[in-house]
Every structure is written in C-alpha cells, then in structure tokens.
Amino acid sequence: MRMAYAGLRRKEEFKALAERLGFIPLLFPVQATEKVPVPEYEDRLRELDRGVDLFLATTGVGIKDLLRAAQDLGLDLKKPLEKAFRLARGAKAARALREIGLTPHAVGDGTSQSLLPLLPQGSGVAALQLYGKPLPLLEGALRARGYRVLPLLPYRHLPDPEGILRLEEAVLGGEVDALAFVAAIQVEFLFEGAKDPKALAEALNTRVKALAVGRVTADALREWGVKPFYVDETERLGSLLQGFKRALQKEVA
Secondary structure, eight states: OOEEOOTTTTTHHHHHHHHHHHHHEEOOEEEEEHHHGGGGHHHHHHHHOOSSSSEOOHHHHHHHHHHHHHTTOOTTTTHHHHHHHESHHHHHHHHHHHHHOOSSSOOOSSSSSHHHOOOOOOOOOOEEEESSSSSHHHHHHHTTTTTEEEOOOOOOEEEEEEHHHHHHHHHTTTTEEEEEEEEEHHHHHHHOOOHHHHHHHHHHHTTSSEEEHHHHHHHHHHHHHOOSEEEEETTTTHHHHHHHHHHHHHHHH
C-alpha cells in the first residue's frame, strides 16, 4: 500500500515506520515552517521571564522553541513558569511541559475550544504560545476573563504551493492509497491551495484512505467534507501507523 505523508517534520521517522510496517512511503509536504527570529519577540520573552499569571501551551515543539530562544538570551524560563497557572492544549504540549518539570494544572483535548472552560478568571498577564498563526478565539477569551494577553510566536507556518500541487496530482492520479495528516494546518493548506478541492475530497472519501493524528486534524478533514478512515487520539505518529494497519486488517477480515 502506497502511503503519502503531508507533514514536513519527522519525514524520515515516518518513512522508516511506514516501511517497517510494510507500507510504501511517499513524502509530499504541503507546508513550510520558518523560525521567527528571536529579536522579533525578544521583548515578549523578557516580559515572560519577569513572570506571568497564566501560561497557555499549545504545541510541544513551540514550548521547546521558546525555551531555546530564551536560552539564547541568557534567560531561564522554568523559574517564572513554575509560578504561573499552566494550561496545555493537548497531549503533546502537556508532555513537553512535564519533560521540563512543569506539570500542567489542566489539559485540553487538543482543541482550542476545549480550553475555554479551563481558563480561570483573573487579572494580570496571560502568556499564549501560538503555533504558527494567531489564535483569536483564545486571545478573546483571555481578555474577556480579565487578562492582558502576551502572544508568543516562535515559528510561522507557510503553504508550500509546489508540494500542494504534487500531492493533489498524486491523489487524483491514482498514485496514492492512503494519506496521513499530522496537523490541521496541513489539511487547510492542501484544500485551500488545491486546484479542485471537490475532486480531492471525493478521492479521499472513496479511493484514498485519509488518516489523521488527533481530533483537531480529523475535524479539519470533516470541515472539507472528508470522513477520516482512521484517527489516532494519542497524537503519536507511530501509533497512527500501527492503528491504521490494524484497521486495514479488520476491514479485510
């Protein structure tokens, strides 16, 4: 079975895992990611270092990027974050916090919506780690609860037009049997940049099996009219591929 991967990060890991499980991996990244230069948000990192009342972590890689950027400035963010009320959007962000000894006080299900009932009323400063784009839903909710929001954007997501075109052609041309998405933004970039999103959705509902890491990614597919064949709720790449293989075996049986 020919399995395409729309992600940019962990391409070699995907390739090795897919081959080990008997799949033929095809790499079609539809996104590009660029690090935001530290000087662009140095002032905000220094404010975070002085202490905040609430820290909202949205991605594991984003937390790690913030820590590295702070270290480049000679700052240790662990101390101020120990004093903050810490929220994690999902499992990956929660794991990243625990790895540095900062257990989150509450964890959402991977969606921004799930964090809304977890936001405490308060005043002061709420630091919001962004994942490649603004998050108006969370920023608005934080302000409504009395916080001044300190947005932190360590990296930006950009569409890869060439990758989008290549993947669309492969799916519509019958060159792909399954397509794995590991982030909602990959779904959005693919469909927003596709020449024929309707035909793409039809292919993913019939000939090509769509795989999604996490509920957020699965919901993004559903918004474009695609019913995912398999969704991995643990938000792990290896678990996605293993679970998909088991699902295939059940389908055949």
